[in-house]
Amino acid sequence: MRRVKYLFLRIKNMDFKRMFNIINEIHKSTHKSRIYLFFDVIICGLKYQAGYVDYYIFEMWNLNSKERKTILTRGKNNIFVKYYNKKEFNHIFYNKDEFNEKFKKYLNRDYIILNGKNENEFKKFLQNKTVIFCKPISGTHGALMEKIVIKDFKGNLYDYLYNKNLKLIEEVVVQCDEMNKLYPCAINTVRILTVYRYDEEVKIIAAYQRIGNNGNIVDNFNGGGMTAPIDEKTGIIKFPAMDKKKNIYYEHPMTKTKIVGFKIPKYKEAIKLVKIAAKVIPEIRYVGWDIAITDKGPVIIEGNEYPGHDLCELPPHRVNNTGVLPKYEAALGKIKDLK
Numbered sequence: 001m002r003r004v005k006y007l008f009l010r011i012k013n014m015d016f017k018r019m020f021n022i023i024n025e026i027h028k029s030t031h032k033s034r035i036y037l038f039f040d041v042i043i044c045g046l047k048y049q050a051g052y053v054d055y056y057i058f059e060m061w062n063l064n065s066k067e068r069k070t071i072l073t074r075g076k077n078n079i080f081v082k083y084y085n086k087k088e089f090n091h092i093f094y095n096k097d098e099f100n101e102k103f104k105k106y107l108n109r110d111y112i113i114l115n116g117k118n119e120n121e122f123k124k125f126l127q128n129k130t131v132i133f134c135k136p137i138s139g140t141h142g143a144l145m146e147k148i149v150i151k152d153f154k155g156n157l158y159d160y161l162y163n164k165n166l167k168l169i170e171e172v173v174v175q176c177d178e179m180n181k182l183y184p185c186a187i188n189t190v191r192i193l194t195v196y197r198y199d200e201e202v203k204i205i206a207a208y209q210r211i212g213n214n215g216n217i218v219d220n221f222n223g224g225g226m227t228a229p230i231d232e233k234t235g236i237i238k239f240p241a242m243d244k245k246k247n248i249y250y251e252h253p254m255t256k257t258k259i260v261g262f263k264i265p266k267y268k269e270a271i272k273l274v275k276i277a278a279k280v281i282p283e284i285r286y287v288g289w290d291i292a293i294t295d296k297g298p299v300i301i302e303g304n305e306y307p308g309h310d311l312c313e314l315p316p317h318r319v320n321n322t323g324v325l326p327k328y329e330a331a332l333g334k335i336k337d338l339k
Contacts (some may be wrong), residue, residue: 006099019052020313032061046069049075058323059315077309080332083248084195084286085305093280093305095138096168106277110171113137119158125169126150126157130180133173134166145171147217173292173299178265181257186212186219189290190230190298192271193307194278195332196285202275203331206312206324209233209264211241212288212293227311228259235267239317248316270298287333 023037030303044050044060049071054060058071092098097113100135107141112125126132134146146166150157161169193205207230212219219225226241226249241249241259264270274289277300288307289300313323 004167014052017134022052022056024059024101025097026056030061037061044073044170045075049073049078051075054310058313059308059312062315063321067068067323070325072309072313072325072328075324076334077307079335080286080328081306081337083333084298086283087282090305093287093303096135097137099302100168102280103277103300103303106295106300108271109173112169113169114158114162116162116168122158122169129171131172133170134161134282135168135170136165137167138292145218151157166188168222173301174294176293176295177267181255182209182262183212183219183252183255183257185215186217186225187292187301188212188219189301189313190267190333191227192269192289192291193312194274194287196278196282196287197333198285200276203326204232204271204274205331207235209237209259211259211330213252213254215254221311227314229317230264230267235264235270237262237264240313242316249318265293266298273298273300 017042018209022036023041024093025264026032026037033240041050041052041055042059044055045052047065048060048068050068050071050072052057054071056071058073060068067140080120083306092102100111109127112122113209114122129150131149136144144166146162146164149155153160158269161167173187175187181321182188188209189249190207190212191210192207194202196202196206209228209230210219211226211228212224213226214224216224221227221244224243226243226247228237228240228241230236231281239260241252243249250260270291270293272289277289278287284305286305286307288304290301292301
């Protein structure tokens with residue numbers, strides 16, 4: 001019944017034009033019938049709680065029923081989120097000003113919130129700074145963020161930022177030399193997923209490296225970046241990176257740094273940090289943490305109360321076409337609604 005309800009809600013809010021564009025794209029690359037693909041998308045929605053984007057990203061047309069059962073789809077991830085996270089506390093993670101206040105001791109950077117009345121405080125904040133990173137209070141995927149070189153800006157910077165709704169102004173995080181060698185134009189964050197289980201144990205579910213590309217100042221997948229899974233025990237990248245256009249990278253195209261085999265510096269310290277942070281808001285227990293590695297150690301960039309399900313099991317990163325659901329269930333527990 002839950003699966004039917006999930007599919008009904010997805011159909012109700014579905015972008016049919018985008019769905020048929022995706023089906024057409026799959027048809028062109030696989031020569032499979034559009035009618036077959038349409039009904040296969042519906043079947044995957046009913047049986048595995050997969051949306052048409054899941055179907056495309058995970059290339060589910062290439063998987064048999066046994067393999068499809070191992071995929072962590074959007075619907076199944078939603079169940080984990082609902083089970084572990086109380087939505088009335090989501091605002092602490094979604095609103096960056098609240099998040100920074102709650103996790104201040106783990107940020108290791110200065111910041112100020114513009115409120116329309118604190119321009120003098122802002123000017124003091126700028127003293128001894130050459131570059132600032134400016135973000136909206138809420139939002140995801142690195143949308144609307146700006147990195148501003150103060151001496152190059154002409155005009156009233158306070159008014160510019162406030163009117164553009166870039167009200168969270170932060171000191172720029174400087175990543176360590178090893179991460180700069182990977183890609184120097186963005187902070188290449190390590191995404192670590194944790195669950196603070198109801199038995200009070202914090203478990204590491206998965207980890208993957210996010211890497212910027214093409215001169216972009218953000219590293220996220222939807223902003224033109226790439227991603228590669230990390231071995232959770234060793235901190236070593238174990239597969240080539242992949243971007244949203246499904247390009248595969250064994251080395252970074254700009255820096256020529258090898259991606260497979262790259263060892264994340266200070267990885268054990270990063271694991272220790274997120275295990276501590278995971279207990280700060282016990283009402284939000286399933287979190288994706290974005291961690292920057294600096295010379296002084298790992299620091300939290302942000303936490304995500306809705307950890308994405310799509311970047312941990314992309315086709316080039318699966319072994320024997322097996323998804324991550326069994327691994328997630330080992331950490332998060334087997335929830336009856338997943339059946």
